[in-house]
Amino acid sequence: MTDPVYNRLLIGLLLAIVIAQAVFAAFPGIDLAVSGYFADGRAGFGWSRGWLPTVNSILRRMGEAVAYGLVIWVILGGVFRRLSGDDLRVWAFAALTVALSSGVIVNLILKAHVGRARPADVSVFGGSSQFTPAWQISDQCARNCSFTSGEVALAGSLAIVALVLLWPRLQTAMGRVLALVTASAYVGGVSLLRIGLGRHFLSDAVFSLLIAAAVAVFLYPVLGVGRARRTFDPRQSLRLGTGRR
16 A cells, blocks of 8 residues: 555554553553543442433434444445445445444454453442453453443444545545544544443543554555545435446
């Protein structure tokens, strides 16, 4: 891959993964400290008893609706030849990034096999399970466990896909800054809710975002998105299914 921007992003992602792993491995107590800020001692998490769970549920359902819509659109578009060529590459990038990161890697593999208890379930915050660091296999949770966060992986993958596909159409610096701020606010808000509600540790959110970024970085050259996205018009594609080649 000779694209200098892509190469810089790849190097930045690798550095972020190494730094995150080093920090959470050397200082696992960071997770307890951050979650402790939102906890009422051993009485649990105050955010879980207010209106914020409703906000969290709305954001999750909206993200899931978009994710399912992407997957269904790509499948039907391919089957009925409504999508082909560059259009299919771009939409497949979006659907696969979301499905592989949040669906396969996080929910089917990590959450099902790492066995990390959620913050609200550990003894430090009034639960009965033991705290375990990120990536450590344990038996403290049987199903739908804490590591990593499916919601953050979903939000991260949707935000990354949106930025990748819309970036060439953002012609002004203000437009690009606004897009970055909006994407960051969305992912940051979802992450904050999951931590504040006692459903995930900080490391769960961080590694979910890194997983989403890694999947996108992997698929980008494989599907040839770099060329296809420059002429991609989502409105025209959704309306006409032009199938550019």
